[in-house]
Amino acid sequence: MPKQLYIKTYGCQMNVYDSARMAELLAPLGYAPAATPEGADMVILNTCHIREKAAEKVYSELGRLRVLKEEAKATGRQMLVTVAGCVAQAEGQEMLRRAPVVDVLVGPQAYHRLPEMIARATREAGRQLDTDFPPESKFDHLPAARRPGGPAAFLAIQEGCDKFCSFCVVPYTRGAESSRPVAAVLAEARQLAAAGVVELTLLGQNVNAFHGAGPDGAPWGLGRLLRALAAIPGLVRLRYTTSHPRDVDEDLIAAHRDLPAVMPFLHLPVQSGSDRVLEAMNRRHAAADYDRIVERLRQARPDLALSSDFIVGFPGESDADFQATLDLVERTGFAQAYSFKYSARPGTPASALPRQVPEEVKDARLAALQALLQRQQLAFNRASLGRRMAVLFDRRGKHAGQLLGRSPWMQSVHATLPERLFGRLVEVEITGAHAASLAARPLLVAEEALPPTGVVRESPRPQA
Ligand code: SAH
Ligand code: SF4
Ligand code: F3S
Numbered sequence: 001m002p003k004q005l006y007i008k009t010y011g012c013q014m015n016v017y018d019s020a021r022m023a024e025l026l027a028p029l030g031y032a033p034a035a036t037p038e039g040a041d042m043v044i045l046n047t048c049h050i051r052e053k054a055a056e057k058v059y060s061e062l063g064r065l066r067v068l069k070e071e072a073k074a075t076g077r078q079m080l081v082t083v084a085g086c087v088a089q090a091e092g093q094e095m096l097r098r099a100p101v102v103d104v105l106v107g108p109q110a111y112h113r114l115p116e117m118i119a120r121a122t123r124e125a126g127r128q129l130d131t132d133f134p135p136e137s138k139f140d141h142l143p144a145a146r147r148p149g150g151p152a153a154f155l156a157i158q159e160g161c162d163k164f165c166s167f168c169v170v171p172y173t174r175g176a177e178s179s180r181p182v183a184a185v186l187a188e189a190r191q192l193a194a195a196g197v198v199e200l201t202l203l204g205q206n207v208n209a210f211h212g213a214g215p216d217g218a219p220w221g222l223g224r225l226l227r228a229l230a231a232i233p234g235l236v237r238l239r240y241t242t243s244h245p246r247d248v249d250e251d252l253i254a255a256h257r258d259l260p261a262v263m264p265f266l267h268l269p270v271q272s273g274s275d276r277v278l279e280a281m282n283r284r285h286a287a288a289d290y291d292r293i294v295e296r297l298r299q300a301r302p303d304l305a306l307s308s309d310f311i312v313g314f315p316g317e318s319d320a321d322f323q324a325t326l327d328l329v330e331r332t333g334f335a336q337a338y339s340f341k342y343s344a345r346p347g348t349p350a351s352a353l354p355r356q357v358p359e360e361v362k363d364a365r366l367a368a369l370q371a372l373l374q375r376q377q378l379a380f381n382r383a384s385l386g387r388r389m390a391v392l393f394d395r396r397g398k399h400a401g402q403l404l405g406r407s408p409w410m411q412s413v414h415a416t417l418p419e420r421l422f423g424r425l426v427e428v429e430i431t432g433a434h435a436a437s438l439a440a441r442p443l444l445v446a447e448e449a450l451p452p453t454g455v456v457r458e459s460p461r462p463q464a
Helices: 013-029 052-074 085-091 093-098 111-122 182-194 222-230 250-258 275-280 287-300 319-332 359-382
Strands: 003-009 031-033 042-047 080-084 104-106 128-130 152-156 199-203 237-241 265-267 305-312 336-341 388-396 402-406 412-416 425-433 438-442
Touching (some): 003 013, 013 031, 013 042, 013 085, 013 152, 042 085, 080 085, 080 111, 104 111, 111 128, 182 199, 182 222, 222 250, 250 287, 275 319, 305 359, 319 359, 336 359, 412 425
Parallel strands (some): 042 080, 080 104, 104 128, 265 305, 305 336
Antiparallel strands (some): 388 402, 388 425, 402 412, 425 438
């Protein structure tokens, strides 16, 4: 009987990737994925520390797990509880004290040591804690064979951050910025392509700071890496996230111009439109720098759609500062975006700043910003009506026969399609546009003429 492994993932895509790697790491030990924590032999919470709410969710989940663990014990079973990710890293011992239910606590750079830690915890050798930033790279100790769950996959190429934005915990929880060697990235990408992956999203906390050692030891930038990845047969869609405006260089812009595989969508967080706030955030760019980068990117790829992250209510943010953010959104035009109320995080410089913004002011600013962003998103989606595009359908919808996918511009698209098109790139026409999704009908040339892999029909490049 395989042992049941339940993993719950919070936070960013890097955590989604790490969870997949942990599952691959534990498979040889006999752990098979389970859909619920009930009856699981091992539960992993892969946690996020970015905002207070994210971190607090973990403790309420641990409360529920305590009950399940006691039930398991009463029936003579052992259920191990592991906490991984950024809360584990940030809280360490403190979490072991606060939550006796936790057996194993492992940070984001040490999870390749999980098998050993689990073995010790199973032998009742006491609770295990490892929040090292080990000198060895975890990537060298993870199984080489990836088991992608579908046609789209994540690939971590860079980790950590040296930017130290004054509000952010990531430099502390993920450690110093480091890039994987080019050969390791290409090997993992080839392996994923061979396993049927057609869309690859490169991940890093600061992915465009990538400077991995090339075959001759000299560093490659992200633009050069994208060129090499685009040459791998089967990988027809490339994305990368998350980028920092400071690290957008000419070669990366050229990659957007030259490589059809690089999708015309970029998540490029700006956080604020006020130079005063950007300075206090230690973002190291002004609003005008962002404008210039966007302009150059759009010159290179006229149909490029942009996404961003915003923080409202950063300490000292005035009405005029907030207005500058609204102005930046107005003149940029975003296809989608995430916006958050500033959350003071322990140990970050901004948490000690005077003039914290009252909660009701943050609420009002968030509502105003989100209303504007939603209007822009709806306008962007409406402009897709009647267009033809290739959509990768990799999820099932709520209704019978409905499949869900992503457009080149990251819009969620639903269509009623035959089941055999699940996991395929299908040429569609957009027939409906909503705030958060598009409806489409397939444009199949002739059903029997479908090629076994690849795009069902080549998408014409839409006008900007
Ligand atoms: N590596 C990514 C950021 C990861 S965090 C990057 O540099 O863009 C994702 C987003 O969470 C950030 O872009 C920011 O908008 C938001 N965020 C980070 N710390 C925050 C905090 N203390 N309060 C509110 N939002 C925060
Ligand atoms: Fe955090 Fe700033 Fe680094 Fe992004 S660039 S991870 S916001 S410190
Ligand atoms: Fe959260 Fe850590 Fe990602 S704090 S956003 S899980 S890097």
